[in-house]
Amino acid sequence: xxxxxVNLRIFADDQNRFNLSALDTGAELLxxxxxxxxxxxxxxxxxxxxxxxxxDQAQRLYEHTVGLFRDAGLTVATGVFQEHMQVSLQxxxxxxxxxxxxxxxRPRR
Numbered sequence: 001x002x003x004x005x006v007n008l009r010i011f012a013d014d015q016n017r018f019n020l021s022a023l024d025t026g027a028e029l030l031x032x033x034x035x036x037x038x039x040x041x042x043x044x045x046x047x048x049x050x051x052x053x054x055x056d057q058a059q060r061l062y063e064h065t066v067g068l069f070r071d072a073g074l075t076v077a078t079g080v081f082q083e084h085m086q087v088s089l090q091x092x093x094x095x096x097x098x099x100x101x102x103x104x105x106r107p108r109r
Contacts, residue, residue, distance in 0.1 A: 001101050002068040010097065022074060029069055032079035032087055033062045055082060 011020040011027070022029070035058065039047030053061060059081050069076045079085050 001099060002065060002072060004099060006069065006072045006074060008097075008099075010095065023072065028075040028077065030077045030079075030087070031062075031066050031069060032085065033058065033081050 006023050007021045009018050009021050009024075011018070011022070011025045013019040035049060035052045036047070038052035039049055040051060041047050052058065062081055066076055066078055079087065
């Protein structure tokens with residue numbers, strides 16, 4: 001996922017086409033752990049987080065991923081693992097993409 005993320009051509013070139021990657025532009029990343037993304041809401045009225053990794057394992061995975069982004073040559077800011085944080089985001093443009101590691105096992109449409 002790190003290689004996909006840093007090389008995904010999602011930044012506009014001088015012709016306003018998606019031709020540049022984070023590496024091409026020298027983009028900086030903010031990596032924040034977010035276990036609630038694993039909340040399963042298919043049943044009942046309360047999210048189920050049993051598929052989220054246990055905290056010790058999740059922290060190791062988080063720190064490893066941050067290290068891989070840094071090894072790729074990007075500047076990376078991080079949140080504090082397992083802390084309540086207020087993160088402010090301002091999207092620049094009409095595009096929001098979701099990357100899911102499970103997608104690599106699914107056929108393309």
